[in-house]
Amino acid sequence: MELTLLGTAAPAGLPRPDCPCATCATARAAHARGATSLLVDGALLLDLTPGAALAAARAGQSLGGVRQVLLTHPHNGPPVELPPGLPRAGRVPDGQELTLISGHRVRAVPMDSPGTGYEVTSAEGDRLLYLPQGGSPAGEGGVRPYDLVVMDVLGRPDALAKLRGWGAVAGTTDVVAVHLDHGVPGPAETARRLAALGARAVPDGTTLVVGEYQDVPDVPRRTLVLGGARSGKSVEAERRLEGFPGVVYVATGGRRDGDREWAERIGLHRERRPGSWRTEETCELVGLLGEDGPPLLIDCLALWLTDAMDRVGAWDDEKWAADGQRALRERTGELVRALRETRRTVVAVSNEVGSGVVPATASGRRFRDELGRLNTTFAAECEQVLLVVAGQALVLR
Numbered sequence: 001m002e003l004t005l006l007g008t009a010a011p012a013g014l015p016r017p018d019c020p021c022a023t024c025a026t027a028r029a030a031h032a033r034g035a036t037s038l039l040v041d042g043a044l045l046l047d048l049t050p051g052a053a054l055a056a057a058r059a060g061q062s063l064g065g066v067r068q069v070l071l072t073h074p075h076n077g078p079p080v081e082l083p084p085g086l087p088r089a090g091r092v093p094d095g096q097e098l099t100l101i102s103g104h105r106v107r108a109v110p111m112d113s114p115g116t117g118y119e120v121t122s123a124e125g126d127r128l129l130y131l132p133q134g135g136s137p138a139g140e141g142g143v144r145p146y147d148l149v150v151m152d153v154l155g156r157p158d159a160l161a162k163l164r165g166w167g168a169v170a171g172t173t174d175v176v177a178v179h180l181d182h183g184v185p186g187p188a189e190t191a192r193r194l195a196a197l198g199a200r201a202v203p204d205g206t207t208l209v210v211g212e213y214q215d216v217p218d219v220p221r222r223t224l225v226l227g228g229a230r231s232g233k234s235v236e237a238e239r240r241l242e243g244f245p246g247v248v249y250v251a252t253g254g255r256r257d258g259d260r261e262w263a264e265r266i267g268l269h270r271e272r273r274p275g276s277w278r279t280e281e282t283c284e285l286v287g288l289l290g291e292d293g294p295p296l297l298i299d300c301l302a303l304w305l306t307d308a309m310d311r312v313g314a315w316d317d318e319k320w321a322a323d324g325q326r327a328l329r330e331r332t333g334e335l336v337r338a339l340r341e342t343r344r345t346v347v348a349v350s351n352e353v354g355s356g357v358v359p360a361t362a363s364g365r366r367f368r369d370e371l372g373r374l375n376t377t378f379a380a381e382c383e384q385v386l387l388v389v390a391g392q393a394l395v396l397r
Contacts, residue, residue: 001104001122001210002041003148006055007034008204010133010181011073023182031187033204036178038130038150040120043102045069045086046130053083059205068100072132073115091116111135119146126211129168133179136162145170147211153177153199154184157242158274160197165245174214175199192393196220197243220384221345226352226375226396227388234299236388237349244345246294247277250285252303283307289338289346301350301378305371308332314370315363332374339381350375352387 007013014033015024027033035049039056042065049055056063069082069089082089092098092108094116099105103123108116115132131137131151136159143166153160154177163169177190177199184190187201194200195217202208223240227233241247277297280288283304288296298304312327313319339346352375354368379385385397 001120001124001126001128002207003128003150003210004039004056004059004061004207005150005176005178005202005204006037006039006052006059006061007049008036008178008180008201009033010179011035011049012181014180014182016182019182021182023185026186027182030203033180036133039063039066040104040128041102041122043067044100044104044106044120046118046120047072047132048082048086048089050081055204059207061207067102068098068106070106070116070118072117072130072135092118110138112138122210124211128210129163131156131159135159140166143168145173148174148176148208150176150178152179153194153197153243154190155179155181157197157239158276160199160243161245161274161276164243172213172216174208174216176208177201189393192395193239196240199243219345220382222339222342222382223347223384223386224375224379224382225347225349225386225388225393226379227349228352228355231388232391232393233349233351233388235391236386236393237297237299237347240347241295241297241345242274244295245276247274248288248294248296249277249279250288250296250298251279251281252283252285252298252300252307253281286334286338289335289342289344291344293344295345295347298346298348301348301374302353302371304335305332305367305374309367309370314366317362320366328370332370332377335374336377336381339378348378348382350378 013035015027034055036047037049037052038046039061045066048069053063063083063086066086069087071089071091092106094108094110097105097107105121107119109119111117113135115135117131117135117137120128127146129146129149133152134155136156146168149169151159169175175198177194180201184193190201198217198219200217225233225237285304308328308331309315312324314324314328354372359365359368387394387396
């Protein structure tokens with residue numbers, strides 16, 4: 001089964017007409033995208049968009065053999081303009097199946113928002129899932145892996161997490177992002193964010209062979225995200241795991257009764273996180289890393305280090321010189337060994353400190369130095385290391 005993506009953008013296209021934003025300003029020439037529309041084996045058109053015939057011609061395809069046109073989104077406006085010779089566009093009722101003369105079977109997948117998804121199976125058994133913009137499958141799981149999933153990855157990463165939880169997206173499933181809009185600044189950043197979710201984007205006019213082996217983006221198993229205060233490092237870390245089910249959010253800061261400002265910070269973090277994530281408020285990271293289970297998001301190592309220094313009495317100069325330094329080295333060494341040996345996916349957040357500012361106290365300088373050492377040894381065990389500055393993620397490894 002061959003799939004040609006006649007367009008890959010949101011309905012308004014990219015760039016949006018008359019939009020002055022930075023993303024639209026750079027979405028020119030090869031980076032321009034039309035509204036998402038899919039042509040399957042020249043016989044089935046999923047979503048009819050303006051200029052479909054011209055888009056097909058640019059891709060070296062023809063709409064002359066199309067026998068069925070299906071829409072994913074509700075259409076309450078004026079009639080959709082059909083190119084000459086195309087059959088009337090329609091929608092399959094949720095849960096029902098349509099068999100085409102070409103041998104394709106099309107099943108309508110109910111969504112959690114207005115619209116319809118389509119599961120397309122070829123006569124040879126290749127399976128494609130196409131979801132509308134902003135849509136996630138409703139209902140329960142128990143679905144065997146698809147060969148190719150085409151969906152709004154950046155707009156609904158939770159839908160990707162749901163499909164992974166059901167088993168509908170496996171390690172060999174090719175996940176292609178469509179309905180791309182101007183919310184992500186530029187093609188390079190789009191590719192980076194998608195790769196972290198195990199997905200990819202392709203240019204308009206690309207033809208894919210469903211079921212053919214693809215080099216699916218390899219999601220790093222261990223990632224360290226560094227950054228300064230309010231740099232966006234926690235947002236970056238959370239974004240990297242939004243497409244995975246059952247994430248355990250490890251909050252190392254604990255509770256601070258009576259601290260209103262701290263409670264507000266925690267509340268903002270909690271509101272950003274998907275409702276399906278589970279929170280563990282603990283600094284016992286070694287045990288969690290040693291267990292099998294879903295991905296861990298650790299936020300953050302600086303607070304873990306504060307707790308570790310509390311436990312060994314590192315703030316006292318005499319205690320530090322006597323045995324505090326040795327005890328802290330043992331604790332951090334134990335953590336790094338657990339990270340090296342873990343089989344879980346881990347994304348950890350830490351503060352990048354010490355860029356020229358010398359703390360006024362000995363204990364402050366001690367914490368700065370120890371956090372620098374911890375970040376260095378932790379990063380050495382990670383497949384990917386990022387530095388976030390002003391909300392922009394720089395890949396260091």
